[in-house]
Amino acid sequence: MHEMSITQAMLDLALGHAQGQRITDIHLQVGMMSFVVPECVEFYFEYLSQGTLAEGAKLHFETLPIEITCLDCGRQADLSDWADDPPRAIMVEALARGCRCGSKNLRLTGGTGFDMISLEVEVQEARGRMQEARGKKQEKKRRTSDD
Amino acid sequence: MVKIPVLKSITEANALLAAALRARFAQQDVLVLNFIASPGAGKTTLLERTIEKLNGELRLSVIEGDPTTSLDSERIFAAGVPVVQINTDGGCHLEARMIQAALEQLDVEDADVVIIENVGNLLCPTGWDLGEDAKVVIASLPEGDDKPLKYPMAFATAQAVVINKIDLEPYLPAKVSVLRQNALQINPHLAVFEVSALTGQGLDGWVDWIWEKLAEKRESRCTKCP
Numbered sequence: 288m289h290e291m292s293i294t295q296a297m298l299d300l301a302l303g304h305a306q307g308q309r310i311t312d313i314h315l316q317v318g319m320m321s322f323v324v325p326e327c328v329e330f331y332f333e334y335l336s337q338g339t340l341a342e343g344a345k346l347h348f349e350t351l352p353i354e355i356t357c358l359d360c361g362r363q364a365d366l367s368d369w370a371d372d373p374p375r376a377i378m379v380e381a382l383a384r385g386c387r388c389g390s391k392n393l394r395l396t397g398g399t400g401f402d403m404i405s406l407e408v409e410v411q412e413a414r415g416r417m418q419e420a421r422g423k424k425q426e427k428k429r430r431t432s433d434d
Numbered sequence: 435m436v437k438i439p440v441l442k443s444i445t446e447a448n449a450l451l452a453a454a455l456r457a458r459f460a461q462q463d464v465l466v467l468n469f470i471a472s473p474g475a476g477k478t479t480l481l482e483r484t485i486e487k488l489n490g491e492l493r494l495s496v497i498e499g500d501p502t503t504s505l506d507s508e509r510i511f512a513a514g515v516p517v518v519q520i521n522t523d524g525g526c527h528l529e530a531r532m533i534q535a536a537l538e539q540l541d542v543e544d545a546d547v548v549i550i551e552n553v554g555n556l557l558c559p560t561g562w563d564l565g566e567d568a569k570v571v572i573a574s575l576p577e578g579d580d581k582p583l584k585y586p587m588a589f590a591t592a593q594a595v596v597i598n599k600i601d602l603e604p605y606l607p608a609k610v611s612v613l614r615q616n617a618l619q620i621n622p623h624l625a626v627f628e629v630s631a632l633t634g635q636g637l638d639g640w641v642d643w644i645w646e647k648l649a650e651k652r653e654s655r656c657t658k659c660p
Contacts, residue, residue, distance in 0.1 A: 293445070296444050
C-alpha cells in the first residue's frame with residue numbers, strides 16, 4: 288500500500304541529486320525487515336517516472352540482512368547465513384534462541400532501512416550540449432520573428 | 435556515465451520532520467504516545483477509558499488517524515478532550531507531515547499528554563516516526579496470541595504493549611499468558627499490561643505507566659535549555 292508514496296519519495300530524492308541530467312541507474316539498499324517490496328517499487332517507479340529525467344532508469348536492489356545486537360555482551364550478528372528462510376521467521380527464531388553468551392537481552396539494530404546509495408547519470412558530451420543550446424537559440428529567434 | 439553518491443535514507447524527509455516535532459514536543463514538555471494496533475483491537479475504547487482515568491489530573495489532546503470518517507474523533511470530542519481527525523484517504527499509516535498539519539489545528543502548548551491513534555494496521559505504521567516518545571501496541575486477545583510472532587516489528591519498536599479484551603479469555607482458544615510471552619520474546623524491554631478496556635480491569639497499571647513516562651520526560655529535561 289505505502290510503496291506508492293515511498294517510490295515517489297525515492298524518485299524525488301534521485302531527481303534532486305541528478306542536477307538536471309538523465310538518470311540511467313539507481314542503486315538501492317533494502318533491509319530484510321524494511322517495509323519495502325522491491326517488485327512494488329519497480330512497478331510504481333515505471334509509472335511515476337514517466338516524463339521525468341528518470342524515465343527508463345534501471346533500479347538495482349541490494350538486500351541487507353537483519354542485524355541483532357546483544358545488549359549484554361555487545362555481540363552483533365547478522366542473519367545472512369539463514370537467508371533462504373523467510374526473514375521474519377528467522378528473526379523470531381534468533382530472538383528466542385538468544386545470544387551465544389546466554390543472554391536474551393537482544394535488540395534489532397539493522398536491516399530495517401531503505402537507502403539510496405548512488406545514481407548513474409548520462410553526461411552529454413560538449414558537442415551535444417552546444418548543439419542543443421544552439422537549437423534552442425534558433426528556435427527562440429524563429430518564434431520572436433514569427434510574432 | 436557519471437556516478438553520483440547519494441547515501442541517504444528514502445524516508446529521510448519523514449525522519450527529519452519527526453526529529454523537529456520531537457524537539458518541539460520536548461520544548462512544550464508534552465509526552466507523546468503513538469497507539470499502534472489492528473483495526474478493532476480497542477484503541478479508541480482504551481483511549482476513552484484512559485481519558486476518564488486521567489481527566490482532571492492531566493491535560494490530554496488526541497490526534498485521530500483513520501482512512502475515512504470522523505467517527506473516532508466524535509467519540510473523543512464527546513469525552514471532553516481536544517481532538518483533531520486526520521483522514522488518510524485510504525493511506526495505511528500516519529506520517530510526520532500529517533502530524534505537523536494536525537498541530538496547526540490543535541494547541542498542544544498547554545497539554546501534558548498527546549495521544550496519536552494511528553491507522554488500524556499492525557504493519558505499516560511502525561515504519562514512520564511521528565516524533566513520539568513511545569509507541570504503544572494494543573493487542574487484543576481475540577486476534578490470537580501469535581500476533582507478536584507474525585508482526586514482530588510493531589512489538590520490536592514499541593515500549594509498551596496493552597493486551598486488551600482479557601475478559602474474553604474463557605471463550606477463546608488464545609491465552610493471555612502466551613500473548614505476553616510471545617511479545618516479550620520479540621522485545622524483552624516491553625512493559626506489558628493486561629486489561630479489559632470494556633470492564634475497566636487492569637487499567638490502573640497502564641495509567642500509572644503514563645504518569646511514569648511523563649515524569650521521566652520532565653525530570654530528564656535539560657536544565658540549561660530555555
